[in-house]
Each structure stands twice: as C-alpha cells, then as structure tokens.
Amino acid sequence: MLADTIVAISTPMGKGAIGLIRLSGLSAFKICQEMSNLSSFKSHKVYHAYIIDIDEVLLTYFKAPHTYTGEDVIEISCHNNMVVMQAILSLSQKLGARLAKPGEFTERAFLNGKLDLTQAEAVLDVIHAESTYSEQIAQKQLKGGLSKQIEYFRIKLLNLLKDLEVVLDHEDIIDFDRSAFFCKLKDITLELKRKIKTGERVNRLCHGLDVALVGRPNVGKSSLLNTILDKEKSIVSKVSGTTRDAVEAVIEHQGIRINLIDTAGLKHATEFIDDQHAEIERQGIIKTNEYIAQADYVFLIVDLERYDPPDLTNIKDRDRLILVGNKDDLRLISPSGVSLTKYQIAAKVEISVSAKTGKNIEKLLDICIDDFLRNSEVSESKFVVNNRHQLIFNNILLILDNIVKEDDLVVIAMDIRQAVNLLAEILGIDVTEAVLDLIFSDFCIGK
Ligand SMILES: Nc1nc2c(ncn2[C@@H]2O[C@H](COP(=O)(O)OP(=O)(O)OP(=O)(O)O)[C@@H](O)[C@H]2O)c(=O)[nH]1
Ligand SMILES: [Mg+2]
Known part of the structure; x- marks a missing residue:
C-alpha cells in the first residue's frame, strides 16, 4: 500500500442526484471516522451517515486487499452539488488526504497488482467507448483478453528457450536440431502475427x-x-x-x-x-x-x-x-x-x-x-491491439524474424529472452514511470 491517501470527486461536474467521492490509502478509514458520525465500519457494507456539518450521505467501506485499488477505499455518495462535494473534499484534505491525479486510482490498482497494464488501458477504453462494440471489447480486455494471449506466447517462447538452454548446457552430448527448432519458432511467429493482425483490425473497428x-x-x-x-x-x-x-x-x-x-x-x-x-x-x-x-x-x-x-x-x-x-x-x-x-x-x-x-x-x-x-x-476476438501494444509487437516480430539469420545459439537465446521481456512490457512489467504517466494522464480524475 502506498503511504499517502488520495481523494477525488469521481462523478462528472454539474448538478445531479448523487455525487461520488472516493478515498484510497492507508488513512482512508481514519479520515472517514474523523469526518463522519460513525466510528466503526464493516468491510463491503453501506452505511447511512452524516459528514459532520456538511451532508447526509451513504458511506461504503472496502477493506484492503479486496478493493479496486488494493488499498483501503471509502466511497461517499452525497448530494451532487459542487458546494457539498468541495466541502467534503476540503475536509478530507484537512484530515490528511491529498487530491488524486488523473487515473491515480487505476494506477494504484496496477501498482498493487490488481490489474495489468492492458487491463488498466481497458478501463480507459470502457470510459471512452463510443459504440456498443468498442465497449464490449473493452470489457473483454478488462477481463484479461490480451493478458491471456500474451501469457500464451510467453510460455511458448519460454519453452523454446528452455530447450535451447538444455542444449547450451550440454553442447558436447546433445546435438542441436536446428531445423526442428526454427520450425517451432516459425509456427509461433506466424501465430503471433495472425493474432496481432486480428487485434489491429479490432482496434480499427473500435474507432x-x-x-x-x-x-x-x-x-x-x-x-x-x-x-x-x-x-x-x-x-x-x-x-x-x-x-x-x-x-x-x-x-x-x-x-x-x-x-x-x-x-x-x-x-x-x-x-x-x-x-x-x-x-x-x-x-x-x-x-x-x-x-x-x-x-x-x-x-x-x-x-x-x-x-x-x-x-x-x-x-x-x-x-x-x-x-x-x-x-x-x-x-x-x-x-x-x-x-x-x-x-x-x-x-x-x-x-x-x-x-x-x-x-x-x-x-x-x-x-x-x-x-x-x-x-x-x-468477430470473436476478446482483445484489442492499441498503438502502444503495436509498437512493442513490431519490435518483437523484428527480433523473431531475424533470429533465423543467427548462428550463435547464445545470441539466439538472448534474442528469445528479449522477446519474452518485451511481451511482459505489454503487461506493464518493468515499464518506466514516463510510460505510466503517459497512459494514466489520459484518465479522468477520480478513476
Ligand atoms: N429520384 C431520386 N432522386 C434522387 C435520389 N438521390 C438523389 N436524388 C436527386 O439527385 C439530385 C442530386 O442529389 P445530391 O444528393 O445533391 O447529389 P450529390 O451527388 O451530392 O451532388 P454533388 O454534391 O453536386 O456532387 C437532387 O435533386 C436529389 O433530389 C434518388 O434516390 N432518387
Ligand atoms: Mg453533394
């Protein structure tokens, strides 16, 4: 769990029946105790409560780790009026929370291992979906549509790497069957290319x-x-x-x-x-x-x-x-x-x-x-290949297509390892902070 607690208004600005304020982090529970008339809460229960001197609300407490962000989360459903919501926001800040950056709740979900990066991107796709089809695909991606595909190819390449490493460890006694190895690699590459193409077409349909x-x-x-x-x-x-x-x-x-x-x-x-x-x-x-x-x-x-x-x-x-x-x-x-x-x-x-x-x-x-x-x-696809994925896939294909020209088994093993690492990068493993900032800055505040 990250040290600080974040707070944001999660519903759009304007007047409406209900507005939602969300807190996430170590002090979310304590802040909520201090600003409401309630002193004890059970997890995943909704309480009728008062935010002292501000509004009559419904409070929901989600205890970590079974929450969206993986941290303690409090959701406050109040009257959707900017004066009311700003007052609750200011009070939360006075009690120790800080304003969340765009997408920070989802970023925390990612950092706490609740979602991988393709699923975090899918959350954004659900919010921005402009057609029934693109919303449905985003939901499938959120359930791990692309993650499963990546895992499938990662395992295939890792198995190939394992075979190669056995040969490398016992080069004196095991003969390397080069043509069988390249045949397997070619099949994986072709299958990967087909999947990428499908995902790109799905992306086209979404737009x-x-x-x-x-x-x-x-x-x-x-x-x-x-x-x-x-x-x-x-x-x-x-x-x-x-x-x-x-x-x-x-x-x-x-x-x-x-x-x-x-x-x-x-x-x-x-x-x-x-x-x-x-x-x-x-x-x-x-x-x-x-x-x-x-x-x-x-x-x-x-x-x-x-x-x-x-x-x-x-x-x-x-x-x-x-x-x-x-x-x-x-x-x-x-x-x-x-x-x-x-x-x-x-x-x-x-x-x-x-x-x-x-x-x-x-x-x-x-x-x-x-x-x-x-x-x-x-038509049956459960995943989409967006521009970020496409760029990484291009690098993977470049590596896989060029391996066939390589003689040195050590270099081949290194190349396959690099392709495996790039697949992991699509899921968000070992990505730089700059990449994360770029992705999450597209989110709205409170998501
Ligand atoms: N009877 C009939 N008339 C049509 C039909 N479609 C278009 N028109 C008529 O054809 C004329 C030209 O229609 P537009 O839609 O302006 O044609 P356009 O291809 O956009 O023309 P430009 O913008 O000049 O290139 C108008 O008088 C329309 O009413 C049709 O299906 N049946
Ligand atoms: Mg015309």
Missing part, C-alpha cells in the same frame, strides 16, 4: 470504419448520406457541384461505429470551367482523393437514372470498393435509365439503392460491416 461516399456530381451522394442519417445534414440540390467541403457524420450500425464522409463530386478534367469557382472545386476533388486513399470502404455511387461513368484513376484498390447504383426508383421510368452492370466497374460488391425511397440502405451498411467481420477471428 469506427471510415466510409467515403464518392462519385460523379449529382449522383446523390449527399442524399444518400442524409437518408442514412435520417436527417438533412448535407445540402442536396439539382445543381451539379453542390458539395465542396467534405461533410462528416457518425452512425452506429450493428453496434459498430461508421464514420461517413460525403465528398465533392468527381469531375472529369475537361469539365472545369476556368472561373473563380474552378480552383475551389479542384481543391474539393483533391480532398476527395485523400478520403478515397484513407477510407476502409469507398461507396462509389453511380446514377441509375442516366449513364454517367466516373473516372476511376484514383480508385485503385478494388477490395475496398462497393459499387452503389443510386436512384433505383427512377431507373425503369426514366427514358435514359441504366442497369448497374452497364457501368462495368469491378468492385468487391455491387448494390442498387434509392436514397429517395430508402431501398437497400440498411443492406448497404450491412455489407461493409459483414465484410470486415467476415474474418471470424475478428
């Missing part, structure tokens, strides 16, 4: 899929965005070139966040009229091409009312391309109506929709999510 709506002017990109959102977010008009600046919007579909970007219509080079608007339009199209390059999926929208083929020069990656024929409601009644096949564009999937009637709009959104989840490892 949301980026979907760019692109196509010729007037095909109905903005109309489609508005229909998906069920509100008039983007300006729609008969005038070609209505959208110039990208319009971004976020939706949740099947519990997953989708970041939609409505873009400026792609004009052919010959269509630019050299007036003062041309430069603005060109800028808009440069931006559109940037969105195309970055998006997870590109909805290439074409017009089914009349044939108007787009220029595909900047859409090279067909694996991310979903061909969307819009204005399906007009296709058969318009004299110039066309079918989607006439466009002859090779895309991952093609679908006819109508922004006007809403036909197939749900299906369109299902397509990209189902495609992303098609890999069952992603």
Whole structure:
C-alpha cells in the first residue's frame, strides 16, 4: 500500500442526484471516522451517515486487499452539488488526504497488482467507448483478453528457450536440431502475427470504419448520406457541384461505429470551367482523393437514372470498393435509365439503392460491416491491439524474424529472452514511470 491517501470527486461536474467521492490509502478509514458520525465500519457494507456539518450521505467501506485499488477505499455518495462535494473534499484534505491525479486510482490498482497494464488501458477504453462494440471489447480486455494471449506466447517462447538452454548446457552430448527448432519458432511467429493482425483490425473497428461516399456530381451522394442519417445534414440540390467541403457524420450500425464522409463530386478534367469557382472545386476533388486513399470502404455511387461513368484513376484498390447504383426508383421510368452492370466497374460488391425511397440502405451498411467481420477471428476476438501494444509487437516480430539469420545459439537465446521481456512490457512489467504517466494522464480524475 502506498503511504499517502488520495481523494477525488469521481462523478462528472454539474448538478445531479448523487455525487461520488472516493478515498484510497492507508488513512482512508481514519479520515472517514474523523469526518463522519460513525466510528466503526464493516468491510463491503453501506452505511447511512452524516459528514459532520456538511451532508447526509451513504458511506461504503472496502477493506484492503479486496478493493479496486488494493488499498483501503471509502466511497461517499452525497448530494451532487459542487458546494457539498468541495466541502467534503476540503475536509478530507484537512484530515490528511491529498487530491488524486488523473487515473491515480487505476494506477494504484496496477501498482498493487490488481490489474495489468492492458487491463488498466481497458478501463480507459470502457470510459471512452463510443459504440456498443468498442465497449464490449473493452470489457473483454478488462477481463484479461490480451493478458491471456500474451501469457500464451510467453510460455511458448519460454519453452523454446528452455530447450535451447538444455542444449547450451550440454553442447558436447546433445546435438542441436536446428531445423526442428526454427520450425517451432516459425509456427509461433506466424501465430503471433495472425493474432496481432486480428487485434489491429479490432482496434480499427473500435474507432469506427471510415466510409467515403464518392462519385460523379449529382449522383446523390449527399442524399444518400442524409437518408442514412435520417436527417438533412448535407445540402442536396439539382445543381451539379453542390458539395465542396467534405461533410462528416457518425452512425452506429450493428453496434459498430461508421464514420461517413460525403465528398465533392468527381469531375472529369475537361469539365472545369476556368472561373473563380474552378480552383475551389479542384481543391474539393483533391480532398476527395485523400478520403478515397484513407477510407476502409469507398461507396462509389453511380446514377441509375442516366449513364454517367466516373473516372476511376484514383480508385485503385478494388477490395475496398462497393459499387452503389443510386436512384433505383427512377431507373425503369426514366427514358435514359441504366442497369448497374452497364457501368462495368469491378468492385468487391455491387448494390442498387434509392436514397429517395430508402431501398437497400440498411443492406448497404450491412455489407461493409459483414465484410470486415467476415474474418471470424475478428468477430470473436476478446482483445484489442492499441498503438502502444503495436509498437512493442513490431519490435518483437523484428527480433523473431531475424533470429533465423543467427548462428550463435547464445545470441539466439538472448534474442528469445528479449522477446519474452518485451511481451511482459505489454503487461506493464518493468515499464518506466514516463510510460505510466503517459497512459494514466489520459484518465479522468477520480478513476
Ligand atoms: N429520384 C431520386 N432522386 C434522387 C435520389 N438521390 C438523389 N436524388 C436527386 O439527385 C439530385 C442530386 O442529389 P445530391 O444528393 O445533391 O447529389 P450529390 O451527388 O451530392 O451532388 P454533388 O454534391 O453536386 O456532387 C437532387 O435533386 C436529389 O433530389 C434518388 O434516390 N432518387
Ligand atoms: Mg453533394
């Protein structure tokens, strides 16, 4: 247990029914005795009490070590009024507590071995989750989703190291079966790579899929965005070139966040009229091409009312391309109506929709999510690989991939040991204070 006792308001600022103040540390219990009318408490019980001269409250005492931080914890549920809460906070400080830094309760949980670093990060992910999916993944990570994977690979590498050390200790009598050893190492590396890739895709899904709506002017990109959102977010008009600046919007579909970007219509080079608007339009199209390059999926929208083929020069990656024929409601009644096949564009999937009637709009959104989840490892994953993990994993893979070039068994053993240590670093073993400060500073005060 750390020597000092910390205190913080754990609920957001503002008025509300209940506010929570939390104390953790050696003196939490004593401070609570001194500021309330109660003198004895049993652990994990809630008491009706008075904080003297301040408020009528509910007090919960959690005796170490079975607490969130691993230390004695007191939670005070009072009226959620800033005057009341500040008064309790000041009184706690007068009695010996100090104000907690952001994330300090969770940092203490980590330092006291209640959570490893991937689980502490998961606490932050739960707080910041912006979709049902990302919240669920964070909960799984909190239960040890990534920790178990790391442990699995650590044991595999340690077993390999053990084999190697036996050879090193008895080099004169045991022959080293180099090919069998490298075969095992290769299998572990491949399995690790697959898991990392899955975790990275899960991370992508947690942040949301980026979907760019692109196509010729007037095909109905903005109309489609508005229909998906069920509100008039983007300006729609008969005038070609209505959208110039990208319009971004976020939706949740099947519990997953989708970041939609409505873009400026792609004009052919010959269509630019050299007036003062041309430069603005060109800028808009440069931006559109940037969105195309970055998006997870590109909805290439074409017009089914009349044939108007787009220029595909900047859409090279067909694996991310979903061909969307819009204005399906007009296709058969318009004299110039066309079918989607006439466009002859090779895309991952093609679908006819109508922004006007809403036909197939749900299906369109299902397509990209189902495609992303098609890999069952992603849909069943219980862990996420964030940027910090990714950097460490890259170093591990660099070491494992290079071992094969090494002849000296002592160096090979050292390299495997280093990979094992790096795996431990993901869990927070032997990480520097600077790394911890960086992670916990993202937390809110009181967590
Ligand atoms: N009948 C019908 N009309 C549509 C549909 N989608 C869009 N429109 C019409 O097509 C015209 C152009 O729609 P917009 O959504 O502004 O097209 P856009 O692709 O965003 O155009 P720019 O921003 O100029 O590139 C408008 O008059 C819409 O009402 C549809 O599904 N059916
Ligand atoms: Mg538009």
